[in-house]
Amino acid sequence: MARHSPVEVQIHTGSLWVGGDAYPLRNISHVGQRRLVPVKKKITKDLIVGIARIWFVGVFGMVAAGAIQNDVLYLLVLALMGFMIWRLVVKVRQPDLPVLFGLIVNTAGTQRDTVWSTEKGEIDHLVVEITKAIGKPDEAHQTFYVQHAVHHGDIIQQYGANSIGQANHFGHGNIQAG
Secondary structure, three states: OOEEOOEEEEEEOOEEEEOOEEEEHHHEEEEEEEEEOOOOHHHHHHHHHHHHHHHHHHHHHHHHHHHHOOHHHHHHHHHHHHHHHHHHHHHHOOOOOOOEEEEEEEEOOEEEEEEEEOOHHHHHHHHHHHHHHHHOOOOOOEEEEEOOEEEOOOOOOOOOOOOOOOOOOOOOOOOOOO
16 A cells, blocks of 8 residues: 655755655756556446346346255355445445656656656646756755655565566566466
8 A cells, every 4th residue: 555755855966866866967858747547447347247246146046046945045145145245345435546646757768757646736846846957957956845755665475486576567468477
């Protein structure tokens, strides 16, 4: 789960400092922002699949219970359907994830996501101030605090024989262990 804590962003000694990372202002070729919007399609898909499963269990369970005229089987089918409905409601009612805005810095052809925030205005302000500082790299001396910064950190969980530890990739799709 993401946690919010302020991140200090400094412009001094000809460099942009984000936390402990330094980017020389003279080497920055582009400053911009990225918007990360959570995918809502999965919730809709889960809802439709969940309703179909409940319907399937209900129809076929009741038909089977009626065919053998077993009251205990009726109760088991109803209990299973109740449990499935409860699980589906819990999944659908999960809180929405916020839209994230990232400060992007390009140096020597490499694009870096330096800091992420839930507030667009914080990143907009940083883009403007960093762009000004690039024009006057030796004169700039400022400190900013991104109050709504979001850190995900590196969480490495390894399970099973094919675990790959930490991996990064660009593009679409999943990283899979061979």
